[in-house]
Amino acid sequence: MEELISVIIPIYNVEGYLQKCLQSIKNQYYSNLEIILVNDGSTDASLSICQKFARDDNRFVIVNEKNLGQAVARNEGIKRASGKFISFVDSDDIVSKNYISNLYNGLKLGGDIAISNKRRINFTENVRLDENTQKKLPKIVILPSKIIIKKMLSKKIGLEAWGKLYPISFFDNISYPVGQYYEDAEITCLLINKAEKISYIYSQDYFYFKRENSLINQKFSHKKLDILKMGNKLSNFIFYNYPDLYVELAEKLFSAYTNVWMQMNPQESKYNYLWNKIVENRKVLILHIYRIYDFKTLLGILISFCGKKKYRYIYDLLNNIL
Structure with a gap:
């Protein structure tokens, strides 16, 4: 039965x-x-x-x-x-x-x-x-x-x-x-x-x-900064249970933080803080670029070296295409 x-x-x-x-x-x-x-x-x-x-x-x-x-x-x-x-x-x-x-x-x-x-x-x-x-x-x-x-x-x-x-x-x-x-x-x-x-x-x-x-398609609201809480909890979980997955964790956080950061007005108080979190995870990823297979993430990592303004513009175009 x-x-x-x-x-x-x-x-x-x-x-x-x-x-x-x-x-x-x-x-x-x-x-x-x-x-x-x-x-x-x-x-x-x-x-x-x-x-x-x-x-x-x-x-x-x-x-x-x-x-x-x-x-x-x-x-x-x-x-x-x-x-x-x-x-x-x-x-x-x-x-x-x-x-x-x-x-x-x-x-x-x-x-x-x-x-x-x-x-x-x-x-x-x-x-x-x-x-x-x-x-x-x-x-x-x-x-x-x-x-x-x-x-x-x-x-x-x-x-x-x-x-x-x-x-x-x-x-x-x-x-x-x-x-x-x-x-x-x-x-x-x-x-x-x-x-x-x-x-x-x-x-x-x-x-x-x-x-x-x-x-996921709404305009920015401050509740979306809960992404930082999610990032902290996810990081604690991975470091405690699967510490060797730190590169995959950085890949997830790089994308998640970027998606929220892209919706923010540059005048928002957490705008630069979130950008710094993106860069922090990028440092991990660039050292292990061979472990990243998601094309969109790879492009995002490379484009982010162009700086905030160009990254926002180019990544937004790619996000609408890919």
């Missing part, structure tokens, strides 16, 4: 995306699901869409919160979950019909955690969610947790909460930090570190929407 799996979806004002997201979960080939919709005080039609799905399918469960943020929504979903395993899906994303079944098969093959491959798409892009349907299993590899951490730091695998299947027991004494941006990175690393073996599924079953008003 199939194990019960809880799918947790934090929801806040995503009426234009939610229908597609929930329909893609409803259509899963793996049917023994508990789908927890955590409505975080939405003021648009998101709650109405949730209620329609809950009326039509008793696997959908609605939990209402008071706009306390994504971390609270995730933590509340974990508390309410009855499944043996948990997967997160963002409410503006969609998944293939095989998303859960492929993740679950990854666990059955010996992984303690399973991770799905992903694909970034535009909202207007027409995606066939059955295109990954196969009579046989997709390619799945079993890797030690250290290799997965290394791939995450090198941006080959995402640090996001979504796109993964965890045993619910892994969340004992672990919760998402409330009121912080970039809360995924630290928690994902802690969860991966609890596992000995990770199943990575090559099939692209998770489709991540790139939209103009999503977090």
Whole structure:
């Protein structure tokens, strides 16, 4: 008999995306699901869409919160979950019909955690969610947790909460930090570190929407300086658990700090401080340039030697192309 799996979806004002997201979960080939919709005080039609799905399918469960943020929504979903395993899906994303079944098969093959491959798409892009349907299993590899951490730091695998299947027991004494941006990175690393073996599924079953008003495309806000807290926590974690991954850590921080710094006004108080953090990590990377395989990061390192103004201009152009 199939194990019960809880799918947790934090929801806040995503009426234009939610229908597609929930329909893609409803259509899963793996049917023994508990789908927890955590409505975080939405003021648009998101709650109405949730209620329609809950009326039509008793696997959908609605939990209402008071706009306390994504971390609270995730933590509340974990508390309410009855499944043996948990997967997160963002409410503006969609998944293939095989998303859960492929993740679950990854666990059955010996992984303690399973991770799905992903694909970034535009909202207007027409995606066939059955295109990954196969009579046989997709390619799945079993890797030690250290290799997965290394791939995450090198941006080959995402640090996001979504796109993964965890045993619910892994969340004992672990919760998402409330009121912080970039809360995924630290928690994902802690969860991966609890596992000995990770199943990575090559099939692209998770489709991540790139939209103009999503977090990564917003204009600068001071909350984005939480990237510095994330950097400190991630550094402490790596130096304590995987000290030989210091180059991959520098690669991750170089890119993360650059992405926030690029959004800042040069008059911002932390502008020069963040630039100095970029340069600090660049010093590590330039000594180990042969260990960097991400083309965008390589270009960023080289262009940064042109100085702040040229770096901002050229890197912004490249960011729109690559």
